[in-house]
Structures are given as structure tokens and as C-alpha cells.
Amino acid sequence: MDSRIRQLVVIIFIQIWIAAAQNQDSAAMQALKEAWQNTTPPSWNEGSDPCGWEGIICTNFRVTQIYLPSMQLIGGLPGDIGQLPELQILALSYNPGLTGSLTPAIGKLSKLTNLVLVGCSFSGPIPDTIGNLKQLVILSLNANRFTGSIPPSIGNLKHLYWLDLTENQLTGSIPVSKGTTPGLDMLTHAKHFHLGDNQLSGNIPPQLFNSNMSLIHLLFESNKFTGSIPSTLGLVTSLEVVRLDRNSLTGNVPANINNLTNVTEMFLSYNQLTGNVPNLTGMNLLNYLDLSNNKFSPSDIPSWFSTLQSLTTLKMKNTNLRGELPAALFELPQLQNVDLSDNQVDGTLNIGSNPSSQLQRVDLQMNNIVDFTQRLHYTIGLILVNNPICTESGVTDKFCSLLTNTTTSYSTLPNNCIPASCGAGLVSSPNCKCAFPYVGFFIFKAPSFSSLGNATIYNSLRDSLMTFFRKSQFPVDSVSLMNPYRNLDDYLVLNLEVFPSGELSFNRTGILWLGFVLSNQTFKPSKNFNTYVFIAQNYANFLAEVPVAKGKTNKSSNTAVIIGSIAIGGCMLVILLAIAGVYAFRQKGQAQRATQQSLPFALWDPTSGSGDVPQLKGARSFTFEELKKYTSNFSEINIIGAGGYGMVYRGSLPNGQLIAIKRAQQGSTQGGLEFKTEIELLSRVHHKNVVALIGFCFDHGEQMLVYEYIVNGTLKDSLSGRSGIRLDWLRRLKIALGAARGLQYLHDLADPPIIHRDVKTNNILLDERLVAKVSDFGLSKPLSDANRTHVTTQVKGTMGYMDPEYYMTQQLTEKSDVYSFGVVMLELITARNPIEKGKYIVREVKQAMNKSKPLYGLHEVLDPTIGLSNQLKGLERFVDVSLRCVEVTGNQRPPMSQVVKELEMIMELVGLNPGTESSSSTSASYEVMGVDYNDPYSNDSLLSYNGGFLPPELQPKENY
Structure with a gap:
């Protein structure tokens, strides 16, 4: 009997352990669901068991894999992710709505093998705790917005195969090991170092490379590396691709570079390398070579040119080459493209009697070629412009003019059928x-x-x-x-x-x-x-489907409890069951508390005269204790602004996302009903060009609003030079369009429509990519169904931006915002305050204008940092639109929708795509001039408060 009792004890404790583990995973997944607004897969709403949710795979009741690429997720990655200790794969790529910092809690996932976050919008530093993921094989954080340095702790990831940090904003040097500090040189099993398109600087440390490495791809292009290429690079003979181009490297190319006989592509172009052109004899697998735009010493045409039998592309523009080209070069069997322009190639050009059948283009412009053997019979695209051969009188040879684009594009052809005529979007x-x-x-x-x-x-x-x-x-x-x-x-x-x-x-x-x-x-x-x-790209045309059961775990078959008749030892059983009950009750209590915290209005008190629970969209409530914790007890060090409303604090959520908390001081709080009305209004505003309300606090007699934190301050700060960000003409155009789109959204698409009432450069914020976001709704007014045209209200706003018609009639309309925006547009091109030394910007621009002159003769009032006059294409049309916005009467001003269209047309005029003004492709990196900028919430105006499942064959471990 004792044996059977022991078995039952073991079974009960196993059940307790399973229940606790399941509860922990379920609570963590519920936290993820709460953190992601609106866009989690439908199956996530069909029960509390995450093992039945799409994109979630469980093994023995534990969540082990999360696959949610291209699911339009919006929000952050909360620290609760660290409560999934069995998680092996986390793949959230192609969700640009995922923002905020990567939580340090990621380091708790000790069994993680794949962390794949490609094409999201995570920002801030990469947490050092990532070095705790000792089982990690793939680390792909590329195409995000990470800043700061590369954590040295990555060197602890002994199993790492793939490291991709490309296309972020990382700075600092490459970490290498020193004493007890790890570094990337310790990753001897890694095959991919992809660090391109960042702002990394300093020397490439010689210690980074050693003969024990397995690297095949080394991609360091488009950074700010200086110093010489370390000779230790020649020790990594496994390398197949080397990209060090577009840096500021100096010195000689190491003589042992030709030890890299497995390299097929080598890019060293756009540096400041000196000494002789490197000797690449023996690199017989080389396909693509680009050494262009360096400062090599004058060198004769290398003999090894003609020995590289695999060569398809040779680019050595502006490399101080001299002498006559051998015909054997053009007879390399796979050669497609040769660019030796801007050198000192001389003599007679001979492309041989049997040039490569793949040869398409030979660019030899700006050399000293005097003759061409195949002058009458050649089929390649040849450019000899600015050579002596083209200075002969009467020369009409086609090689003496620049080629038009003769490149043939490609598109997959129909498979022996006639393309269908499809409807919209198909x-x-x-x-x-x-x-x-x-x-x-x-x-x-x-x-x-x-x-x-x-x-x-x-x-x-x-x-x-x-x-x-x-x-x-x-x-x-x-x-x-x-x-x-x-x-x-x-x-x-x-x-x-x-x-x-x-x-x-x-x-x-x-x-x-x-x-x-x-x-x-x-x-x-x-x-x-x-x-x-x-x-x-975003995929929004999902097939309507029945919730997928594939991959759902059958719990009943795995959690069956052995039940038998046990007469002896009943008391022990009762005790054990009591223990289990107490444990389950405690777990239930924890779950209820977690659920209560996730409910937005658990602490809302209708008896306080504030009305029923607010109906919010996407915002959550915070307890006083939570915000106290996120701001280190509202410490002075976290104060980032102060004004009539109260203090503004910087805080950080558990997922690492930075927030700005506006805390009303005693005496400036509203009644509960008014506060409820305002947060209901703000919670309905969701647009990329409008600052987002994350939540609020209505607890302990406190009224606080929690906003997303915008890192690059106000537009006013940048125009005044305080932010250290230089705004050229194109950037100002993009900012104007972004802000206009934000206002158009408030006027035309918000429900109900909203009049901002305080549009000004202090209330337009710039994010890390200089995307404009309209902020501060302290003075905003909604248009009710009864008053769709105007609101009669007390006059409030900022002098210089205020609509004179509203000032005189007290009738607030959408055209009042249009007037203010017109002043903002004039401020964008002049960088002057609306009222400065008694002079009004609108009057000053009108008086200085002369439409018969270039740029309307406004040179004296234009901001000198905006750019050269010949670069200000479209400025006249921009001025025209701004002056239409500041007409004295509202009926003469265009609606914001028309202003947006006008700005889009100006964008097209200057050659920019107005549809991507907020994307990385058009939000160019900006110049920071070393000046600390004021925090975006540090001015009084911001403080005013008035009125799947994957089949086993797709598991990645087989690929390593």
C-alpha cells in the first residue's frame, strides 16, 4: 500500500507542477495578447489555452515556438516574454507596428535557438542580456531602429551560426574579448557576420579574426570604420564574401589578402585605401570585384586581371591604373561588366577576336585611349567619352557618347497562357x-x-x-x-x-x-x-477561415489522472489534495490579479461622479503604483518638463518602451467626468502622424496621461537649432506633409472629428526618423453631431498662430487649424517665430514677396540652413499654399485634405514619393551637430490642460 500511496503522491505533485507551468505560460501569452493591439490572429480570442492559438506550438503543455510574421502586430514586446522558459523559437518578422525597446527579459529564454525580428520597428539599445541565450543559433535583428553599441555579451553565444544586425543605427566599435569581457572574436562557429548599414566606427580590430573561424560572409559595408584593414583577415580562409565598402578605411590592403582563395565577391570600394593595388593572384573563384574610388598609388594594369577565369564583374573606377589593357581580359569566359573609368589607361584598346559572349558593358571614359582596334565591328556597350580618340575632328563613333540605359529588365513570363483580367487588388x-x-x-x-x-x-x-x-x-x-x-x-x-x-x-x-x-x-x-x-509588404487579404485546429494539443490524453480506490492512506490523500487546492487557489488569485491589472478600468469608480467606465480604443489604465514604479517613485531625475498643468516625467514600461507621463498637480485636475471625456476622445486617435495615447491613471486622486515618448523633440527645437538636427528643404517638405496628414486625419477620419485648436511647431514632434507627429490635445474640441460646422467656445490658443476669425467670433472651425498650419509652413521656410520683435511672419513674407523673381524674391527671409537656392525646387508652390491657408476669412482657406494633395504634388515635383514620406527609404539619416536638444515635453504648451503551426520539415536546425 505504501508503494501505491507514494505513486499517488508523485502523480498529484506532477499534476500540481503541470498546472503551475501551464498557468505561467498562459499568463505570459495573455500578456502578449494584451500588449498587441487589435491585430492578433482570430484564434487568439477563442479560449485561454495558447496551445490552440495560431502561430503557437506547444510541447508537453509548454509554449516552445512562436511564429507570427506578417501578422500586422502593433505594440511592444513585454517583459512577460521572459516567463516562457521552454521557448525555442521567437519569430515576429515583418510587423513594423512592433515598437519600443527589446526587453532585457529576453535573456531569460535560456532555450531559445532562433530570435528572428526582421523588419520590425524596435528601437533603443540591444540588451546585454541577449548574451544569456547560450543555445541561440540564429540572431536576426536587421531592419529595425536599434541604437547604441553591439553588446559584447553576444560573444558568449557559442552556437551562433547567423548574426545579422544590418540596417539599424548602431554606433561604437566592434567588441572583441579582453580579460573576462567577451567579444565577437569568440564566435568561432558563426558563418555570418552581417553588420552593414549602421554607424559603427573606429578601427576594425585585428583581434576580431583568427584562423579558427568558420566565417563565410563578412558584411561590414556602409559604416564609419577607419584605420587599416587588419592583416588577420587573411587568416579566415573560409570566407566567400567580403564587403568592407563605403567606409573610411585607410592604409595598404594587406598583402595576404590573396590567401582568401574561396572568396567569390569582394567589395573594398569607396574608402581611402592607399599603397599599391592589391595582388589578387590565385583568387580563382572571384566573380565580382569592386575596388573603385580609393587612393591607390599609380599602378600598371595588373597581370592578374586576365587570370581570374570566374570573373563576371570588374569595377576599378578612379584607382590610378595606367597602361594598355590586355585583350585577354575581355576574353574571360564569364565576363559581363568592366568599369575602369577615370584612370590613366592609354594606348590602343583591343577587345580581342573572341571576347566573352556575356560581355555587355565596358566603361573606359576619362582615360587616355588613342585608338580602338575593333572600331568598325563590335557589339558591346562601350564608353570612351573624354578619351583622346574622341577628340579627333569629325568623329561620330557611337562609343564617343554616353550610353542610354540599355539594361534589359526581367519579369516572369506567363506559363503558356493569357494573363487574366483581374479585379481591384487582384x-x-x-x-x-x-x-x-x-x-x-x-x-x-x-x-x-x-x-x-x-x-x-x-x-x-x-x-x-x-x-x-x-x-x-x-x-x-x-x-x-x-x-x-x-x-x-x-x-x-x-x-x-x-x-x-x-x-x-x-x-x-x-x-x-x-x-x-x-x-x-x-x-x-x-x-x-x-x-x-x-x-x-503588408498582407491584409487573409482568406476567411475556420479557426485552425492543426497543431492544437489534446490535453485530455496527456493529463489523465490515474484514479483508483484507495482505502488505506485516505488521510494522506486528503492532505495532499488540500495542499493542491491551496496551491491552485493561490494560482487562481494570481491569475485574477493579473487579469484585473490587464482590465483597463478595474479601478474606475462610477460613484465618484465620473460616469460609467470609459469606452476606450487601444488605451489602458495604469494604477498609481505602476506609474510610480515606472518613474522610480516620480524621481526628480526623471522630470522632463513642467508647466501650468503639472510635471512631466519620463518612464519606462516593463517591455522597455519609453513613455511620457503628464501628471496633473493639485488644483489643476479636472472633474472625473471631464477627464473621462478627454481620454475617450484621445483613445480614438490612431494615426502614424499623431502622437499616441498609451493610457491614463485615475487612481489615488491622481489624473495622469501616458503618451508614447518621441525622441527627437519638437519641430521648433530643430528649426531653432536647439536639437542639433539640420533640416534641409526635402526634410522640411516631408515634415510638412506628415503634419498635414495628421491634421487631415483629425478633421476627416477621427470619430468624432477633432479640431486641434493649438497647431504650432512646439506641438509637432519628430520621431527617430524625423516623421512628424501632431501632439498635445489639451485644447482640442470634438465636433458633435449637432455642431458639425463649428463650436462656439472661449478663445484659447497661442498668439501668432491663432485664427483671427476665431478670435473675433469665438466660433471655432476646422479652418482655424488650417490657418495655424499655414503659419507653421511659413515658419518651416523662415525658421522665424510667428511674432518676433513686433513683426508678424505672415505680413513679413507677403511684403517681401515678388512673384516675378526666382523663389519669389524671399532670399532675405528664408532660413539660410534650408539649402542652396538652386535646391529649393517647389518652394514657390509651397509659399502659395501657405498663404492660401492664412487668408483672413475661413471660406477662402483650403481644407486640410486639399493642403495634403498640394504638398503631395510638390513632393512629386521634387522627385520624392509622397506615399513613403515616413518610410526608411525616404527618411534619410539626419545630421546631429553635437548639441543637446530639449525634451519634446519640456515646454509649457505641452503641459496646458484646458477643458501556425510549422511542419517538422521546416524546423531550421537542419540547415545549420
Whole structure:
């Protein structure tokens, strides 16, 4: 009997342990669900068991894998993620709505093997705790907004295979080990170091490289590295791709660089390298070589040119080469493109009797060539402009003029069918079926070829994709590749469309599959393409579907309790069950408290005269204790502003997201009903060009508003020079358009429509990419159904921006905001205060204008930092729009929708895409001049307060 009792005791304690573990995972997943607004998959609303949710995989009741790419998630990654100790894969790529810092709690996931967050909007430093993930194999944090230095602790990740931190805003030097401090040199098993497109600086440390390394791809391009290329690089003989281009490297190229005999692509261009052109004899696998724009000593044409039998591309523009080119160079069998422009090549050009059949372009402009042997018979694209041969009188040879773009593009052709005529949004597939494709961009960082029209190579990529999808049993009908081009980083960019099989669109599970395998490098292209990044576009056409049960764990079969008749030992059983009951009750209490904290209005007291619980959209309530904790007890060090309303504090949520907390001081608080009305209004405002309300506190007699923290301060700070950010004309155009779109949203799309009433440069904030966000709704007024045209109200606002018609009539209309915005537009081009030394900006601009002169003769009033006069294309139209906005009467002013259209037309006029004014492609990096800027919440105006599941064959470990 004792044996049976012991067995029962063990069973009961196992059940207790399982219940506790399940509760912990369930609570953590519920926290994730609460942190992500509006866009979690529908199956997440069908029960509290996360093992039945799409994109979540459980093993033995524990959450082990989270796959949610391309799910339009919005919010942050809360610290609760650290409460999933069995998690092995976290893949959240292609969710640009995921923002805030990467929580240090990520370091608690000791079993994590894959952390894949490609194409999100995470910011702030990469937490040092990431070095605790000792099982990590893939670390992909590329295409985010991370700042700060690379954590040295990454060197502790002994199993790391793939390190990609590309396209962030990382600074500082590359960490290497020293004493007890780890560094990247310790990653001897890693095959990929991708650190390009950041702001890393300092020397590339010699200690980084050693002969024990397994690296195949070293991508350090487009940073700020200085000093010489370390000779230790030549020890890493496994290397296949080396990109050190677009830095500020100096000194000689190491003599042992030709030890890298496995390298197929080498980019050292756009540096300040000196000494002799490196000797690359023996690098017989080299396909693509770019040494352009360096400061090499004058050198004869290297003899090794003609020995590189695999060469497709040779770029050595402006490298001080001299002498006559050997005909054997052009007879290399795979040669496609030669650029030796701006050198001292001389003598007679001879491309040989049997040049490469793939040769398409030879650029030799700005050299000293005097003759051309094949002058009458050649088919390649040849450029000899600014050579002596083209100065002969009467010369009409076509090689003496610049070539037009003769590159043949590529697009997947229909498969022996006639393309279908499809409705709006639908696209005809290669199999001529209408569908909503999954669309994105392949970005190949080191392809082996130059020709953009090589259909054979692209067709092989398409075929390999389809083979991969079929083998994995993906619901894919066909794929289409199109529009290849080289971007400014010399990456090959290729558009990809993946079409669903048998349906008009993919369901969520299909998108989960596709997003994961393309972000996790599960698909491997051929060596012609080498390393790639895939960036997906938003997919919003999910097939209506029954909730997926695939992958749902059958709990009953795993949690059955052995029940038998036990007469002896009953007392012990009762005791054990009592213990279990107490434990379960405590867990239930914790769960209830967690649920209560997640409920936005658990502490709202209708008896206080504040009315019923507010009806909010996307905002949450905070307890006083929570905000006290997030601000270190409202410490003085966290005060970032003060005004008539009260203090403003910087805080940090558990997920690392920075927040700004406006805390009303005693005597300036509103009644509960008014406070409720205001937060209900603000919670309905959701637009990329409007500062977001995260939540509020109505607890312990406190009234606090919690906003997202905007890092680059006010537009006023940048125009005045206080922020240290230089705004040129194009940046000012983008800011104007962004702010106009924010106001248009308030007027036309908010429910109810909102009149801001205090539009000014102090209330337009700039985020980390200089995207404009309208802020401060302390004076805002909604338009009710009864008053859709105006609100009669006491006059409030800021002198200089205030609508004179509103001032005189006390009738507030949307055109009042238009007037204020017109003043903002004039402030953008003059950087002057609206009223300065008794002079009013509107009057000053009108008096200085002369439409018969360039730039309307406004040179004297324009901000001198805006740019050169010949760069101010579209400024006259900008002035016209601004002056229409500041007409004396409202009926003469355009609505904000028309202002937006006018600004979009100006954007197109200057060659910018108005649809992407807030994207990384157009939000260029800005110049910071070393001046500390005031916090965006430090001015009084901001303080005024008036009135899936993946099949086993797709698991990535097989690929390493």
C-alpha cells in the first residue's frame, strides 16, 4: 500500500507542477495578447489555452515556438516574454507596428535557438542580456531602429551560426574579448557576420579574426570604420564574401589578402585605401570585384586581371591604373561588366577576336585611349567619352557618347497562357489565375553577376523557390520575379510575388509559413545569389477561415489522472489534495490579479461622479503604483518638463518602451467626468502622424496621461537649432506633409472629428526618423453631431498662430487649424517665430514677396540652413499654399485634405514619393551637430490642460 500511496503522491505533485507551468505560460501569452493591439490572429480570442492559438506550438503543455510574421502586430514586446522558459523559437518578422525597446527579459529564454525580428520597428539599445541565450543559433535583428553599441555579451553565444544586425543605427566599435569581457572574436562557429548599414566606427580590430573561424560572409559595408584593414583577415580562409565598402578605411590592403582563395565577391570600394593595388593572384573563384574610388598609388594594369577565369564583374573606377589593357581580359569566359573609368589607361584598346559572349558593358571614359582596334565591328556597350580618340575632328563613333540605359529588365513570363483580367487588388499569376499574392523584396547583398536581364539566372531562382515550396507542401501555386535593380549599396533588389494555390488569397497559416521560411533563411538560394534578406509588404487579404485546429494539443490524453480506490492512506490523500487546492487557489488569485491589472478600468469608480467606465480604443489604465514604479517613485531625475498643468516625467514600461507621463498637480485636475471625456476622445486617435495615447491613471486622486515618448523633440527645437538636427528643404517638405496628414486625419477620419485648436511647431514632434507627429490635445474640441460646422467656445490658443476669425467670433472651425498650419509652413521656410520683435511672419513674407523673381524674391527671409537656392525646387508652390491657408476669412482657406494633395504634388515635383514620406527609404539619416536638444515635453504648451503551426520539415536546425 505504501508503494501505491507514494505513486499517488508523485502523480498529484506532477499534476500540481503541470498546472503551475501551464498557468505561467498562459499568463505570459495573455500578456502578449494584451500588449498587441487589435491585430492578433482570430484564434487568439477563442479560449485561454495558447496551445490552440495560431502561430503557437506547444510541447508537453509548454509554449516552445512562436511564429507570427506578417501578422500586422502593433505594440511592444513585454517583459512577460521572459516567463516562457521552454521557448525555442521567437519569430515576429515583418510587423513594423512592433515598437519600443527589446526587453532585457529576453535573456531569460535560456532555450531559445532562433530570435528572428526582421523588419520590425524596435528601437533603443540591444540588451546585454541577449548574451544569456547560450543555445541561440540564429540572431536576426536587421531592419529595425536599434541604437547604441553591439553588446559584447553576444560573444558568449557559442552556437551562433547567423548574426545579422544590418540596417539599424548602431554606433561604437566592434567588441572583441579582453580579460573576462567577451567579444565577437569568440564566435568561432558563426558563418555570418552581417553588420552593414549602421554607424559603427573606429578601427576594425585585428583581434576580431583568427584562423579558427568558420566565417563565410563578412558584411561590414556602409559604416564609419577607419584605420587599416587588419592583416588577420587573411587568416579566415573560409570566407566567400567580403564587403568592407563605403567606409573610411585607410592604409595598404594587406598583402595576404590573396590567401582568401574561396572568396567569390569582394567589395573594398569607396574608402581611402592607399599603397599599391592589391595582388589578387590565385583568387580563382572571384566573380565580382569592386575596388573603385580609393587612393591607390599609380599602378600598371595588373597581370592578374586576365587570370581570374570566374570573373563576371570588374569595377576599378578612379584607382590610378595606367597602361594598355590586355585583350585577354575581355576574353574571360564569364565576363559581363568592366568599369575602369577615370584612370590613366592609354594606348590602343583591343577587345580581342573572341571576347566573352556575356560581355555587355565596358566603361573606359576619362582615360587616355588613342585608338580602338575593333572600331568598325563590335557589339558591346562601350564608353570612351573624354578619351583622346574622341577628340579627333569629325568623329561620330557611337562609343564617343554616353550610353542610354540599355539594361534589359526581367519579369516572369506567363506559363503558356493569357494573363487574366483581374479585379481591384487582384493580380494575374504566371498561371494566369487572379489572386492576392504575398509580396516582398529579395535583397541580395553579394550576387555573383552584374547583368540585370539574365533571364536564365532568375528562372533558376524561381524554379528553386517552387521546388522548395512543393517539397515543403506549401499551398503555393506559382511565384513571379520582376523589376531587378541595384540600389545605392550595390545590392540587387528583386520583387517577389507568391501566389496561393486553389484560393484567391492565403489564410493566416499560409502567411505564417511563408514569412518564417523567408525570414529565417530556411530557403537557400543558389551561389549565384548568395546571402539575402527578404522584406515582406503588408498582407491584409487573409482568406476567411475556420479557426485552425492543426497543431492544437489534446490535453485530455496527456493529463489523465490515474484514479483508483484507495482505502488505506485516505488521510494522506486528503492532505495532499488540500495542499493542491491551496496551491491552485493561490494560482487562481494570481491569475485574477493579473487579469484585473490587464482590465483597463478595474479601478474606475462610477460613484465618484465620473460616469460609467470609459469606452476606450487601444488605451489602458495604469494604477498609481505602476506609474510610480515606472518613474522610480516620480524621481526628480526623471522630470522632463513642467508647466501650468503639472510635471512631466519620463518612464519606462516593463517591455522597455519609453513613455511620457503628464501628471496633473493639485488644483489643476479636472472633474472625473471631464477627464473621462478627454481620454475617450484621445483613445480614438490612431494615426502614424499623431502622437499616441498609451493610457491614463485615475487612481489615488491622481489624473495622469501616458503618451508614447518621441525622441527627437519638437519641430521648433530643430528649426531653432536647439536639437542639433539640420533640416534641409526635402526634410522640411516631408515634415510638412506628415503634419498635414495628421491634421487631415483629425478633421476627416477621427470619430468624432477633432479640431486641434493649438497647431504650432512646439506641438509637432519628430520621431527617430524625423516623421512628424501632431501632439498635445489639451485644447482640442470634438465636433458633435449637432455642431458639425463649428463650436462656439472661449478663445484659447497661442498668439501668432491663432485664427483671427476665431478670435473675433469665438466660433471655432476646422479652418482655424488650417490657418495655424499655414503659419507653421511659413515658419518651416523662415525658421522665424510667428511674432518676433513686433513683426508678424505672415505680413513679413507677403511684403517681401515678388512673384516675378526666382523663389519669389524671399532670399532675405528664408532660413539660410534650408539649402542652396538652386535646391529649393517647389518652394514657390509651397509659399502659395501657405498663404492660401492664412487668408483672413475661413471660406477662402483650403481644407486640410486639399493642403495634403498640394504638398503631395510638390513632393512629386521634387522627385520624392509622397506615399513613403515616413518610410526608411525616404527618411534619410539626419545630421546631429553635437548639441543637446530639449525634451519634446519640456515646454509649457505641452503641459496646458484646458477643458501556425510549422511542419517538422521546416524546423531550421537542419540547415545549420
